[in-house]
Amino acid sequence: MASSPLPALFHGKEGENAQNFLRSTEAYFLINRITDEAVKVALFSALISAGSQADYWWTNLDVAHKSTWTLVKTAFENKWPTIAAVGKTKLEYQKELLVLRLKDEDIGERTTSAEVTMWSHIHFHNQLQMLVQDAGVVNAPVLIHQVRDALPRTLRDLTTPAPPDWNTFLNEIKDVNVDILQDKAKWAKERKEAERAQNAHIARLEGRQHDSVEILPLQMQQASLGTNNSPPPRTSSTTTLQTQVPGNFVHQTLGPRRPIRYTSASQAPTGQRMMRGPPTQEEKDALRARINDLPHHTDTEAGHVAYQEQLRQWATRWGEGARCTENTPFPLMPGAVQICSGECFRCGAHGHIGPACELPPEAQLLKSETIWRGICMRTLGTFNRATAPQVNYMLEEVYTPDAAEQGKGNGSSA
Numbered sequence: 001m002a003s004s005p006l007p008a009l010f011h012g013k014e015g016e017n018a019q020n021f022l023r024s025t026e027a028y029f030l031i032n033r034i035t036d037e038a039v040k041v042a043l044f045s046a047l048i049s050a051g052s053q054a055d056y057w058w059t060n061l062d063v064a065h066k067s068t069w070t071l072v073k074t075a076f077e078n079k080w081p082t083i084a085a086v087g088k089t090k091l092e093y094q095k096e097l098l099v100l101r102l103k104d105e106d107i108g109e110r111t112t113s114a115e116v117t118m119w120s121h122i123h124f125h126n127q128l129q130m131l132v133q134d135a136g137v138v139n140a141p142v143l144i145h146q147v148r149d150a151l152p153r154t155l156r157d158l159t160t161p162a163p164p165d166w167n168t169f170l171n172e173i174k175d176v177n178v179d180i181l182q183d184k185a186k187w188a189k190e191r192k193e194a195e196r197a198q199n200a201h202i203a204r205l206e207g208r209q210h211d212s213v214e215i216l217p218l219q220m221q222q223a224s225l226g227t228n229n230s231p232p233p234r235t236s237s238t239t240t241l242q243t244q245v246p247g248n249f250v251h252q253t254l255g256p257r258r259p260i261r262y263t264s265a266s267q268a269p270t271g272q273r274m275m276r277g278p279p280t281q282e283e284k285d286a287l288r289a290r291i292n293d294l295p296h297h298t299d300t301e302a303g304h305v306a307y308q309e310q311l312r313q314w315a316t317r318w319g320e321g322a323r324c325t326e327n328t329p330f331p332l333m334p335g336a337v338q339i340c341s342g343e344c345f346r347c348g349a350h351g352h353i354g355p356a357c358e359l360p361p362e363a364q365l366l367k368s369e370t371i372w373r374g375i376c377m378r379t380l381g382t383f384n385r386a387t388a389p390q391v392n393y394m395l396e397e398v399y400t401p402d403a404a405e406q407g408k409g410n411g412s413s414a
């Protein structure tokens with residue numbers, strides 16, 4: 001029989017693994033079929049390093065404890081107790097459970113874990129399921145609410161509001177219809193993009209000192225919206241969604257038309273408090289004169305041709321992509337409302353104000369026009385308000401996200 005090597009000598013030093021020494025000693029007994037108690041004790045004694053702390057202990061251990069291997073082992077374990085592996089407590093798992101997150105942007109996407117590709121919500125489900133077991137809550141309906149609340153809205157909406165137990169909740173996540181989830185995720189992403197673009201625009205205006213004249217009206221509009229505590233004026237007669245795309249009479253070379261057209265409104269906007277800044281009379285007169293520099297063309301083919309020419313000339317004169325200032329009057333979109341008439345700077349219609357504008361950024365007015373309208377209104381006020389025909393917009397395309405949201409009627413819930 002091949003002899004197995006003797007276990008390493010034991011010293012009883014700090015950091016020495018006493019349990020491993022005991023195990024390898026017993027393994028040695030087994031492999032070598034040592035059953036005799038006295039032989040076991042003798043071998044153990046021989047494995048204690050001479051002059052070590054363990055040797056000191058062994059020497060001073062009374063004879064009664066050395067009579068059998070079982071007694072020796074007990075004495076040894078009393079001297080060098082088992083080091084309990086520091087596993088995570090249930091409480092720690094519960095904490096992990098509460099901070100486990102599925103990111104919004106991962107919803108509807110695949111992820112790879114342990115070389116297996118799966119939907120991110122399935123991966124999340126698997127992690128959650130393990131944590132629920134480790135946290136010892138699998139049979140208790142606790143923490144479900146908190147975890148559900150932290151889910152991305154797209155996924156949360158597809159689970160029941162108050163799952164009775166973890167299994168129900170976990171199964172709901174696992175069995176989510178991926179098509180619906182992806183649809184919702186796509187819509188959420190588009191909406192986020194639109195918000196980001198608007199926020200960036202406002203931030204850009206806020207970030208530039210000399211642009212304060214432009215942001216102020218926006219801020220005042222927001223403030224006035226808040227104090228009036230009323231939703232933006234909007235009735236079915238003034239804003240209409242329609243699927244029909246009317247004939248586009250604008251020549252191709254003019255570039256894409258904005259997918260809106262303007263329609264007269266009988267109802268004047270309410271609750272809009274306009275704010276006058278501190279410009280001097282000279283400044284006002286100068287700006288008032290500049291407003292008339294460029295004719296505001298009508299919403300006809302000829303009007304759009306003339307407008308495109310105005311844009312070209314503006315770019316030639318002030319530079320392509322130049323920033324619009326009070327000295328560089330910007331051409332006004334044909335069909336958009338008169339300047340300084342209490343209009344939304346973003347879309348050029350009445351009935352609502354910039355922060356409440358529902359047009360997606362790509363359909364809004366050119367940024368320079370938004371800025372120009374802001375400058376004029378801040379300096380001159382809404383001097384055209386009384387006489388300007390009230391105009392609201394009609395979408396010529398259905399913006400599916402909006403339509404879907406409004407159709408479901410859940411746009412403002414939770």
Ligand SMILES: [Zn+2]
Pocket residue numbers: 344345346347348349352353354356357358359
């Ligand atoms: Zn608008």
